[in-house]
Amino acid sequence: MTRAGAVPGAAGVSAGRSERLAARGGALRVARVWPAVAFGITGLVLWELVVVLGRVPAFLLPPPSAIVAQIGAQAPVIVATTAVTGGNAAVGLVAGFVLGVALALLAARSRLFQDLATPVVLAASAVPIVALAPVFTTMFGSTTEVARRLVVTVLVIVPVFVSTARGLRQVQPVHAELMTSLAATPWQHARFVRLPGAVPYIMTGLRLAAPAAVIAAIVAEYFGGLQNGLGSRISSAAANTAYARAWAFVAASIALGLLFHLAGLLAERLVTRGLRT
């Protein structure tokens, strides 16, 4: 409906229609969401019933009611630990994003660098990067967040590099010839054509990397260091047989992952929509 104004005479007609469409869209969205919500609630109720009626031991599976009670009791701690882990994920995400884009630009710029960097980055994607966590913790000391942020950074670089590199290769031949005819330098070619053209690909890389950053930040905490994040709380609660509390922190982890996923999705939508209109 953004173009309605460009068609004279149609604007007035389409305004009313767009409201109706929006209302219908809202109804449709509710209609699409409620089965999933109902399914989730049914699942929780069944879970509760199975645990209570089946006398499942708490270390095997605590009931949702106990987890919810723990979330209430631990609320300040959960918020604080989620902030720490979320902060690590965010710092690593930004650093990895910047490095991934920069490396892809260098690779597009120089053939030699591309031949050197591409295999390394692709090999990095095959290595389980969280395996580096204990090594980094030893390297940077167990009283800082550096090791965890570094794990996130390394993990984020890969999808951002791969999708940015792909975007930078999608130059239309007519644009390449135009820049040649304008005697543009390689840097101008990157600035005027390659980089803006790659933006949708770069944003896709960011969207893919965002939830992965949370996973990496949590898992990195399992390998020692400060006991201030979600991952360390989950492992210490589980070790202390406080199973419902462990699950409460798991629930917070899920929420944090969803938050990053939605933020990535939103950033991608906003940027690519800004380009189209």
Place this chain on the structure above:
Amino acid sequence: MTSGGAVTLAGVEKHFGDVHALDGIDLEVCAGEFVSLIGPSGCGKSTLLRIVADLEHPTGGTALVGGKTPQQARLDQDYGIAFQQAGLLEWRSVTENVELPLHVHGVGKADRRARAAELLELVGLHEFAGSRPSELSGGMQQRVAIARALAPSPRLLLMDEPFGALDEMTRERMQAELLRIIGETGAAVLFVTHSIPEAVVLSDRVVVMSPRPGRITEIVPGRRPGARAATDLVPDDVEDVRESGAFFAAITAVREALRKGHE
């Protein structure tokens, strides 16, 4: 190097591996002259234009653009170029697309804006200055591309089938527009086309080429309105040209030259 010509080609050859694309091309385009290249597909007319633009290198002979090597002319921005695809950058507004050549060459923002406004006025698109390319029709996009090519005020305009993707009515309107624009700027034009009427109505001279290896079969005088080379008749309007007997005679001459090239 002394040459008053906008383009001077002497014995230009082009081989792509075993393929002999161009064979001994001699051609002079004078300042302010409109010259069309016409011929069957694969005759090397686009290759010839790309050699002038320094997008291809000849394998023999010499090419001069305003007395310089094509490379020097490209580096000095002595020519503007328009392709069959408008090739606008979707993420830039119409104004920013027209400004692109000036932006690349470090012209200040105020001067760029002023020049773009002037050019959009010239091509009749000033109302769309802030629009995105995707909001324009194909013909309008091509006019933006022409405005972009004219931005650095080149003395030579290279056009590779710029109207090839447009419908016939739009195409005829664009031809009239192009003549008016070129008339105002006084630039020389080297124009590649598949269309005989297009070549005849636009050009001072129509260069007819043979199938591969591309050679110049014949040079037929065109019917460009108000042009020096249109000897016996100088109509003041493109529509008059299209309906004149001389126009049809010129079309017949080009057709016969094309057929001769095939024998």
